[in-house]
Amino acid sequence: xxxxxxxxxxxxxxxxxxxxxxxxxxxxxxxxxxxxxxxxxxxxxxxxxxxxxxxxxxxxxxxxxxxxxxxxxxxxxxxxxxxxxxxxxxxxxxxxxxxxxxxxxxxxxxxxxxxxxxxxxxxxxxxxxxxxxxxxxxxxxxxxxxxxxxxxxxxxxxxxxxxxxxxxxxxxxxxxxxxxxxxxxxxxxxxxxxxxxxxxxxxxxxxxxxxxxxxxxxxxxxxxxxxxxxxxxxxxxxxxxxxxxxxxxxxxxxxxxxxxxxxxxxxxxxxxxxxxxxxxxxxxxxxxxxxxxxxxxxxxxxxxxxxxxxxxxxxxxxxxxxxxxxxxxxxxxxxxxxxxxxxxxxxxxxxxxxxxxxxxxxxxxxxxxxxxxxxxxxxxxxxxxxxxxxxxxxxxxxxxxxxxxxxxxxxxxxxxxxxxxxxx
Amino acid sequence: xxxxxxxxxxxxxxxxxxxxxxxxxxxxxxxxxxxxxxxxxxxxxxxxxxxxxxxxxxxxxxxxxxxxxxxxxxxxxxxxxxxxxxxxxxxxxxxxxxxxxxxxxxxxxxxxxxxxxxxxxxxxxxxxxxxxxxxxxxxxxxxxxxxxxxxxxxxxxxxxxxxxxxxxxxxxxxxxxxxxxxxxxxxxxxxxxxxxxxxxxxxxxxxxxxxxxxxxxxxxxxxxxxxxxxxxxxxxxxxxxxxxxxxxxxxxxxxxxxxxxxxxxxxxxxxxx
Numbered sequence: 001x002x003x004x005x006x007x008x009x010x011x012x013x014x015x016x017x018x019x020x021x022x023x024x025x026x027x028x029x030x031x032x033x034x035x036x037x038x039x040x041x042x043x044x045x046x047x048x049x050x051x052x053x054x055x056x057x058x059x060x061x062x063x064x065x066x067x068x069x070x071x072x073x074x075x076x077x078x079x080x081x082x083x084x085x086x087x088x089x090x091x092x093x094x095x096x097x098x099x100x101x102x103x104x105x106x107x108x109x110x111x112x113x114x115x116x117x118x119x120x121x122x123x124x125x126x127x128x129x130x131x132x133x134x135x136x137x138x139x140x141x142x143x144x145x146x147x148x149x150x151x152x153x154x155x156x157x158x159x160x161x162x163x164x165x166x167x168x169x170x171x172x173x174x175x176x177x178x179x180x181x182x183x184x185x186x187x188x189x190x191x192x193x194x195x196x197x198x199x200x201x202x203x204x205x206x207x208x209x210x211x212x213x214x215x216x217x218x219x220x221x222x223x224x225x226x227x228x229x230x231x232x233x234x235x236x237x238x239x240x241x242x243x244x245x246x247x248x249x250x251x252x253x254x255x256x257x258x259x260x261x262x263x264x265x266x267x268x269x270x271x272x273x274x275x276x277x278x279x280x281x282x283x284x285x286x287x288x289x290x291x292x293x294x295x296x297x298x299x300x301x302x303x304x305x306x307x308x309x310x311x312x313x314x315x316x317x318x319x320x321x322x323x324x325x326x327x328x329x330x331x332x333x334x335x336x337x338x339x340x341x342x343x344x345x346x347x348x349x350x351x352x353x354x355x356x357x358x359x360x361x362x363x364x365x366x367x368x369x370x371x372x373x374x375x376x377x378x379x380x381x382x383x384x385x386x387x388x389x390x391x392x393x394x395x396x397x398x399x400x401x402x403x404x405x406x407x408x409x410x411x412x413x414x415x416x417x418x419x420x421x422x423x424x
Numbered sequence: 425x426x427x428x429x430x431x432x433x434x435x436x437x438x439x440x441x442x443x444x445x446x447x448x449x450x451x452x453x454x455x456x457x458x459x460x461x462x463x464x465x466x467x468x469x470x471x472x473x474x475x476x477x478x479x480x481x482x483x484x485x486x487x488x489x490x491x492x493x494x495x496x497x498x499x500x501x502x503x504x505x506x507x508x509x510x511x512x513x514x515x516x517x518x519x520x521x522x523x524x525x526x527x528x529x530x531x532x533x534x535x536x537x538x539x540x541x542x543x544x545x546x547x548x549x550x551x552x553x554x555x556x557x558x559x560x561x562x563x564x565x566x567x568x569x570x571x572x573x574x575x576x577x578x579x580x581x582x583x584x585x586x587x588x589x590x591x592x593x594x595x596x597x598x599x600x601x602x603x604x605x606x607x608x609x610x611x612x613x614x615x616x617x618x619x620x621x622x623x624x625x626x627x628x629x630x631x632x633x634x635x636x637x638x639x640x641x642x643x644x645x646x647x648x649x650x651x652x653x654x655x656x657x658x659x660x661x662x663x664x665x666x667x668x669x670x671x672x673x674x675x676x677x678x679x680x681x682x683x684x685x686x687x688x689x690x691x692x693x694x695x696x697x
Contacts, residue, residue: 006527008508009575012546012568013534019545217440225433229683234441236679236686237448241672242629244647248654249447249668252454252661260450263466298444299690306691348536355538358631362651376540376632384636389544400541407536 017400020393024183027176028390035390040177042128043120044090046103047113048171052164054107056083059161066154072145079138079165086131096121120173128172135169182394192395194370195378196402201285202360202374203353206292210349211342213293214300219334221301222308235298243295247362250291254278254363281371284364288372292359296352300345307341308334340414347410351403375399448672455665462662477662478670481653484660487667489642490649491674496559497645498627501566502620505574508567510616513578514604518590528579535572539632542568550637557643565633570623577622580692581615582608618689621682625675646671 026038037043060080067073091097099121106113113119139162146158186192221231238246253261256275266274276283311334319329335342357376360366366373366381376399383392454462455477457470481487516524546565555561585608593603609616634645644652650671653664679686 006512006531008567009531009534009572012565013537013542013572016542016545017537020541023544220433220436223433225437227437231437231441232683232687233680234444236683237672237676238444240625240675240679240686242631242647242650244631244651245668245671246447248650248664249451252664253447253450255659255661258463258661260466294444294447302687303691306687351536355540357540358647361631376538379540380543380632383544393544396538396541396544399538403536403538403541407533
């Protein structure tokens, strides 16, 4: 009975992580047609190749006929012979003749090919490399012919044919598997380290402030009083509203012109100028942390309060009889008994803070000058603004590894406490 | 710890609640100011309250459409996730299964996966299925996020249900599925409901997937829609305040009605009893 859910969990979480890792090993960009797929082997885009091949023979013949001298005509003829030779090599490959014919037919009827298996075909790696080299040098030869030619018609045709040769070149796709070079690139990337550092600063600062404040609040409200419901509701609302909405609200409160918080901070002399909060690096980081503290301290207090309420009152009575002061009671009774609740709350909060995205993305956009950019935001920008899935996946994997490392450290501290009583 | 609450305590409480609620109070007060007044003073109260900002907020952007999208996506996510999760959690807490600790560990770990680590394959998957700018395009990834968490919380609730009832059902010849449906489910319903609220709120609040997958304006959800009120050159704070108030109201109602359950759900996963 557990199987369907477990399979679903594995399918929707573990599989994408594995995919992200796989993507990170490729030079994989959605914007570049020759890199928009992941190929471990050389391939050919038959649709593009067949379309261009249809024209190239005729074009080269025309060009040869127009040639001003014997030498130019010879160059063009050589290129044509070679391209035809490569073409027959291609068709001689396993199953390619049939596939090529099928693609050719579809092109003749102006049908776009959406089936990937039909559109791309595996080709011999050496063939692809040689062909690409040859096409590149032919392109140079043709461009040179075009530039040297005195006759305008010949120059234009040569230029066009050079373009066609170039397109054929881009239809032959060499493997874009690049192994770990994406990783070595990012390990030397200062923006990556800066964003990682920002993420750590944000996580450590916000989680520690939240822990101290949350514990203080939990201790204070752990008593009987009138209006518990009001307090509980007011504590839950910041937690329950969408982070993006909270970020918009704080963006308004911090605004240099109309922001009331910025205004009061300036009035009380905490900052020199109301615009400091969102336009300087330190101000930006402070703003983001402060907003996060506002949103999640209540949640922390709630978790710790629940932990406090499981400590039996008799322990405090016993401590009092033994002559322990309030302070001693806190250190000797409360903290040790609250340890597992604190560690669990810290684990949840740390992992949550480490993957921070929406708060910063909406509030500062990672600015000013990337000074509040978290690693998740950097990954998002690389993945979706630059459409560079290979490089962006590296950043995703880095986030994943950091989160895994943090979890392992915490689990070592918590030990098996977390699973105790649940696993039986 | 049954300390008596004194007057000082209540003063602290009022100050505390005021600080927590301050952003909401200020945003509400801003939303009823005439738009011109927002930019030239810091007065708390306006002499001429107006609903202009509200009118702008719903006419300049399809705010109600965003709310409908969020509602549909969150409801579907909640129903599907809870359906799968309650069966799994029941099995994990009750049936003799090997490696329960390990399975729960994997589930907990999965609930903490950073979304950014899984977004690009999920984006590719959703694009390949042609589900971008649709409800299912968001529901599928949301189940990703909520399923592990709901299994984890539900497992805690199910553990509190006494074994004896099940034993006697077994003696009377009920199959495990019958036991689940007739005995466990009615007893577990409050826990299931609580988990449902948490899943619903989580889905309602999600930003990253909604931002990348549903890029067409009419398919945006509330969090993404709100963040697009600011244009490159102007920030219409009046509209934003009004929109914030409108989208916060349903959540405030939800919290007011279900606050006890929410607290129970939040703390159940983290505190041993």
